[in-house]
Amino acid sequence: MSTVRLTRAIDFSTSLRYWNADLPAAENRRLFGRKAEQHGHNYRLEVTLRGEPDPVTGMVIDLKDLQTVLDREIMARFDHRDLNRDTPYFEKEPPTPENFVRVIHRLLRAALPAGLLDRVRLEEDPETWVELIDDGGPA
Amino acid sequence: MISLTRRYGFPAAHVLAHPSFSPAENERVYGKCANPAGHGHDYGLEVTVSGEVDPRSGRIVERDALDALVGTRVLDRFSHRMLNDDPAFGERVPTAENIAAVIHAELEAPVADLGARLLRVRIRETRRNSFVYGDLS
Numbered sequence: 001m002s003t004v005r006l007t008r009a010i011d012f013s014t015s016l017r018y019w020n021a022d023l024p025a026a027e028n029r030r031l032f033g034r035k036a037e038q039h040g041h042n043y044r045l046e047v048t049l050r051g052e053p054d055p056v057t058g059m060v061i062d063l064k065d066l067q068t069v070l071d072r073e074i075m076a077r078f079d080h081r082d083l084n085r086d087t088p089y090f091e092k093e094p095p096t097p098e099n100f101v102r103v104i105h106r107l108l109r110a111a112l113p114a115g116l117l118d119r120v121r122l123e124e125d126p127e128t129w130v131e132l133i134d135d136g137g138p139a
Numbered sequence: 140m141i142s143l144t145r146r147y148g149f150p151a152a153h154v155l156a157h158p159s160f161s162p163a164e165n166e167r168v169y170g171k172c173a174n175p176a177g178h179g180h181d182y183g184l185e186v187t188v189s190g191e192v193d194p195r196s197g198r199i200v201e202r203d204a205l206d207a208l209v210g211t212r213v214l215d216r217f218s219h220r221m222l223n224d225d226p227a228f229g230e231r232v233p234t235a236e237n238i239a240a241v242i243h244a245e246l247e248a249p250v251a252d253l254g255a256r257l258l259r260v261r262i263r264e265t266r267r268n269s270f271v272y273g274d275l276s
Contacts, residue, residue: 018197020195020196020197023195031195031196032196033203093194093197094196094197095197096196096197096198097143098141098143098192098197098198098199099192099197101141102141102192126146127145127146127147128143128144128145128146128202129143129144130141130142130143130144131141131142131144132140132141132142133140133141133276135140
């Protein structure tokens with residue numbers, strides 16, 4: 001059986017502001033403009049796994065199991081939360097999509113069976129998205 | 140590897156016709172797209188850049204700087220224009236393949252000046268056709 005990729009998508013909504021706690025307020029406002037103010041997004045996360053389907057079940061992973069991981073690691077942590085105040089990941093760093101996708105990648109890589117995670121794509125709004133391709137190196 | 144994509148759009152007109160072809164040849168090769176009066180599309184443009192995430196800003200590239208660059212170099216130039224009138228398409232038929240390549244060439248150096256690498260350009264010509272030029276991974 002040959003290798004396949006599969007993608008599962010979830011949607012969640014958060015509030016946030018881009019804010020680097022190590023910088024003065026004026027510098028944050030200069031650097032991030034309106035995104036330094038409190039706002040929110042409807043994120044779409046697409047998680048792509050890569051592997052060989054089990055010869056008996058025909059599945060790379062049971063999508064129910066994948067959804068359980070996504071619910072626990074992503075939805076429970078982030079959906080209808082404030083990224084800066086309700087999560088420990090953005091106390092210093094601004095929750096830009098670049099930083100956010102790296103946090104998500106770390107969480108999912110630790111939670112999923114080894115070697116399956118291929119890439120994560122995070123859409124901040126319909127005009128902006130980031131993609132992180134797993135290179136197999138240290139997360 | 141981490142990449143960032145921004146999506147833009149520009150409505151533009153074009154005629155698919157090679158200057159060295161006869162009208163009949165153009166009609167044969169390009170069909171209804173060779174209509175000399177022109178036709179147009181709401182082109183979607185996706186610009187993907189990769190690079191290091193700046194620890195200070197948390198970004199690969201400053202969004203406003205990238206938007207300004209694409210605005211000046213691409214949107215101001217092609218939006219609400221007849222693409223065949225642009226010097227880039229004097230001898231080159233403005234197919235979506237060529238439009239993607241022209242935009243990639245136009246953006247590559249200035250994106251590097253912003254400290255990032257232009258990974259790929261996608262042109263969505265219609266909701267049913269899209270074309271990628273650059274890194275295809």
